[in-house]
Amino acid sequence: MARLENKVSIITGGSTGIGEATSYRFAEEGSKIAIFDVSAEAGSKVAQAIIDKGGDAIFVRVDVSDEKAVEAGVTEVVDRWGKLDVLVNNAAITGVNKFAHEVTSEEWDRIFAVNVRGVFLCTKHALKPMMAAKRGSIVNFSSIYGLIGNDDLPPYQATKGAVLSMTKTDAIC
Numbered sequence: 015m016a017r018l019e020n021k022v023s024i025i026t027g028g029s030t031g032i033g034e035a036t037s038y039r040f041a042e043e044g045s046k047i048a049i050f051d052v053s054a055e056a057g058s059k060v061a062q063a064i065i066d067k068g069g070d071a072i073f074v075r076v077d078v079s080d081e082k083a084v085e086a087g088v089t090e091v092v093d094r095w096g097k098l099d100v101l102v103n104n105a106a107i108t109g110v111n112k113f114a115h116e117v118t119s120e121e122w123d124r125i126f127a128v129n130v131r132g133v134f135l136c137t138k139h140a141l142k143p144m145m146a147a148k149r150g151s152i153v154n155f156s157s158i159y160g161l162i163g164n165d166d167l168p169p170y171q172a173t174k175g176a177v178l179s180m181t182k183t184d185a186i187c
């Protein structure tokens with residue numbers, strides 16, 4: 015039996031890159047897939063490719079930094095498939111590659127809106143159906159940059175450190 019048979023999974027940022035690969039892999043393991051992404055054309059192609067291989071998938075246009083869009087997306091998934099088993103918080107941006115004295119507050123706020131607020135909002139709204147079902151799994155993507163310091167992408171590194179901290183705290187709470 016496939017490891018995710020009959021599971022329902024949301025994969026944020028599932029239109030491209032690691033999220034796209036995760037969407038295909040989860041589908042191969044039997045999960046129904048909801049791709050939450052701002053890239054509609056690419057995301058719709060991934061969903062269709064999964065359907066063409068006999069799987070079940072939808073694309074939902076969700077900017078993870080937008081609470082109303084996240085809440086509506088989770089509701090759409092639960093209305094469609096009756097539950098939510100897995101949330102993969104993969105969506106992120108790298109933002110600007112500037113040192114702290116060069117970064118504008120708008121640039122700082124945007125990367126935190128996607129990479130940190132996005133993880134918070136998706137976790138918050140996914141937890142409602144998961145807690146009602148008394149089960150569920152949440153997978154967060156941090157980075158080696160959440161663990162070590164390096165001389166590039168300071169705002170990105172800060173967001174990935176925050177995601178690592180949120181992951182540890184949410185796992186305990």
Ligand SMILES: NC(=O)c1ccc[n+]([C@@H]2O[C@H](COP(=O)([O-])OP(=O)(O)OC[C@H]3O[C@@H](n4cnc5c(N)ncnc54)[C@H](O)[C@@H]3O)[C@@H](O)[C@H]2O)c1
Nearest residue numbers: 027029030031032033051052053077078104105106155157
């Ligand atoms: N690629 C790497 O080498 C690497 C290394 C360590 C960690 N990571 C982490 O892995 C994850 C995926 O990385 P990737 O390289 O595949 O990224 P990517 O840029 O290829 O894909 C990111 C996806 O997120 C989507 N996205 C961007 N902003 C969004 C928003 N506001 N709402 C919804 N979707 C949004 C994009 O449209 C895209 O489909 C990220 O969390 C990244 O930080 C990547």
